[in-house]
Amino acid sequence: MSQQLKIVIDGKEISAGPGQTIMEAADAAGIYIPRLCFHEGLPPGGHCRLCTVKVNGRPVSACTFPVAEGQVIENASEEMTALRRKIVEMLFCEGNHYCPSCEASGNCELQAMAYRLGLLNPQLPYLRKPRELDASHKDIYVDRNRCILCGRCVRASKLLDGKTVFGFEGRGINKRVAVDAERSLNETPFSVTDQAAKICPTGCLTLKRKGWAIPVGQRAFDKGPIGADIERK
Amino acid sequence: MADNGKRKIVINPVTRIEGHGKVTIHMDAANNVEQARFHIIEFRGFERFIQGRFYWEAPVAVQRLCGICPVSHHLCGAKATDVIVGVDKLPPTAEKMRRLMHYGQTYQSHAMHFYHLASPDLLFGFDAPVAKRNVIGVIQEFPEAATKAVLMRRFGQEIIKATAGKKVHGTGAIPGGINKNLSVEERDSLKKDADKMLEWAVEALELAKKVTKAGGQSLLEFGSFPSNHLSIVRPDGCMDLYDGVLRAKTSDGKIILDQVKPADYLDYIREEVRPWSYMKFPFITSIGQENGWYRVGPLSRINCCDFIDTPVAEKERQEFMALGGGKPINSTMAYHWARMIELVHSAEKIVELLDDPDLQGTNLVAVGKKRPRGVAWIEAPRGTLFHHYEINPETDQIRVANLIVSTTNNNEAMNRCVQVVANQHLKGKAEITEGLLNHIEVGIRAYDPCLSCATHALGRMRLQVQLVGPDGSIIEEKLRG
Numbered sequence: 001m002s003q004q005l006k007i008v009i010d011g012k013e014i015s016a017g018p019g020q021t022i023m024e025a026a027d028a029a030g031i032y033i034p035r036l037c038f039h040e041g042l043p044p045g046g047h048c049r050l051c052t053v054k055v056n057g058r059p060v061s062a063c064t065f066p067v068a069e070g071q072v073i074e075n076a077s078e079e080m081t082a083l084r085r086k087i088v089e090m091l092f093c094e095g096n097h098y099c100p101s102c103e104a105s106g107n108c109e110l111q112a113m114a115y116r117l118g119l120l121n122p123q124l125p126y127l128r129k130p131r132e133l134d135a136s137h138k139d140i141y142v143d144r145n146r147c148i149l150c151g152r153c154v155r156a157s158k159l160l161d162g163k164t165v166f167g168f169e170g171r172g173i174n175k176r177v178a179v180d181a182e183r184s185l186n187e188t189p190f191s192v193t194d195q196a197a198k199i200c201p202t203g204c205l206t207l208k209r210k211g212w213a214i215p216v217g218q219r220a221f222d223k224g225p226i227g228a229d230i231e232r233k
Numbered sequence: 234m235a236d237n238g239k240r241k242i243v244i245n246p247v248t249r250i251e252g253h254g255k256v257t258i259h260m261d262a263a264n265n266v267e268q269a270r271f272h273i274i275e276f277r278g279f280e281r282f283i284q285g286r287f288y289w290e291a292p293v294a295v296q297r298l299c300g301i302c303p304v305s306h307h308l309c310g311a312k313a314t315d316v317i318v319g320v321d322k323l324p325p326t327a328e329k330m331r332r333l334m335h336y337g338q339t340y341q342s343h344a345m346h347f348y349h350l351a352s353p354d355l356l357f358g359f360d361a362p363v364a365k366r367n368v369i370g371v372i373q374e375f376p377e378a379a380t381k382a383v384l385m386r387r388f389g390q391e392i393i394k395a396t397a398g399k400k401v402h403g404t405g406a407i408p409g410g411i412n413k414n415l416s417v418e419e420r421d422s423l424k425k426d427a428d429k430m431l432e433w434a435v436e437a438l439e440l441a442k443k444v445t446k447a448g449g450q451s452l453l454e455f456g457s458f459p460s461n462h463l464s465i466v467r468p469d470g471c472m473d474l475y476d477g478v479l480r481a482k483t484s485d486g487k488i489i490l491d492q493v494k495p496a497d498y499l500d501y502i503r504e505e506v507r508p509w510s511y512m513k514f515p516f517i518t519s520i521g522q523e524n525g526w527y528r529v530g531p532l533s534r535i536n537c538c539d540f541i542d543t544p545v546a547e548k549e550r551q552e553f554m555a556l557g558g559g560k561p562i563n564s565t566m567a568y569h570w571a572r573m574i575e576l577v578h579s580a581e582k583i584v585e586l587l588d589d590p591d592l593q594g595t596n597l598v599a600v601g602k603k604r605p606r607g608v609a610w611i612e613a614p615r616g617t618l619f620h621h622y623e624i625n626p627e628t629d630q631i632r633v634a635n636l637i638v639s640t641t642n643n644n645e646a647m648n649r650c651v652q653v654v655a656n657q658h659l660k661g662k663a664e665i666t667e668g669l670l671n672h673i674e675v676g677i678r679a680y681d682p683c684l685s686c687a688t689h690a691l692g693r694m695r696l697q698v699q700l701v702g703p704d705g706s707i708i709e710e711k712l713r714g
Binding site: 100101103133135136138141208209211212213214215216217 | 285286287289290292293294297397398399402403404405407408412413598627628629630
């Protein structure tokens, strides 16, 4: 049995295993570190930076940074929460997220994260940049207005489905999720049964004809905030 | 006043209605009314920005054009998408849940309109001091009625929450059905108050009758004019607020059209655009633009139906129709009385539905074969509402959307009403007081217009009255609110 390490998160000492990331160790101890691009079953992407914690005073992404003996980690402090709130705010202002008419509302991790972090009214200007809606596939659509570039679909399609349907294209403000086709999703081997079809944290990659089938009160985040499942452990 | 003695009076915005509109009245040197118009000065444009979105988004997205009766748009959108998913008959649980939602919404909307928006005029007088003629005045002088008004609206909203998931902008109705049934706990909680709500609805009706009768012939003639009337009715002629066939009658009761089905509406109804208003002017095609305009809403529904299938409302309908000897009632102020009959009808339907075990059923959604076009209508609190969508069946995206909203159907009628009231009360008056201007607003309020719905804007509610000369110069200006 490998030797357990001791780390301290927000003043609480927990045990961690060698090779674990900080996020894995925190999850096992029932401490929630906010995240959007991370998904269990996929290797971490380190894209969204929402899981940024301070280790011995230095900011790192908890989903990729390994534990080490004696780390003192700052997670739920006012400073880190404010940082994360600003990241989420930027995501909202960069994309075109209209929660009132979005079928992902109540099940959306971005929306749930905004509620958890207390983001009620963005202060930054909305970019309102036109983005494409790809409705070509018979069972699933890609609404890039709602994309936060988490890359979950890119990783899932490649690593879980073995298809590489999705990939990133462009840089900076012009970066987008592209499909491996001349024009649109219907030209790819993408299937509704693919793991990538079920992994989007927002309403970007969405199954068709299923909207609002789950009533208010029974949606993923109606009964508790995002992260409550980890905190209940 | 301009050099030639002509005056233009502007009421902008009109108050105690939903949304933003203004009235302009042109008067000549002898103080005769030359022209009176009700302008809708806000623009929404939902028909355009729903294009390219998916058909199942329509019931949730389009209802966002209003916060007062979004349920009407939610349900009408859902009904149109029922057609698109090939469902002509919903499972009983779905149909009854939707009906309960609709009666809850009609109940809260009618109660709110009567007590919060209309009653200050009816209880205090059209030209009572403005400081008193408002909902706060009602609360101070009639605290018991005001409390009931708040609780009646709450009851309707609780029904909406139980059926749609939320009190405002719910998500219950989905293409082909509903996403939840009514739990026994929800049913019992609503049943606890249902009989009392029916009793209070009857009290509101009695109050509406009392003030109408006390006003006598002069009240019945206030802002009144003959018109065609249009509504949906059940195929057997019964009042039905949720579904049915289209019927229109002339001002003296002759049938213009009947048994019209939603898919055929474009053969019977056309819309005219006029440059001075964002709201279109619908008319019955067979009669033409000039005389084909019509009224909708509570008065027209009572005029068009043959009977009501709930006992108290039917008895009251008969008493109401006796006013016109069985022929349609064309009085503007009779809208309030008619609206309260529907309030009672809605309460009776709610009581009836809450005892129906189908509401606890589990078969919630029907499926069918996809179609490219879906048209549906519903009787919203303010009148007949049409939703029409056409989709690209390959991608499921909406290509075309056409909404004919309740208030739009009453556009010409409200303009006529303004003209009539101006002639009845402003003609010959050298000085136009605030109380006289309120007469114009009283006429408009009877139609319970919802202007935000009707034009598919946001803004601050205030009243600006200007006297403007023909050259556009402002001669006198008063601000309120």
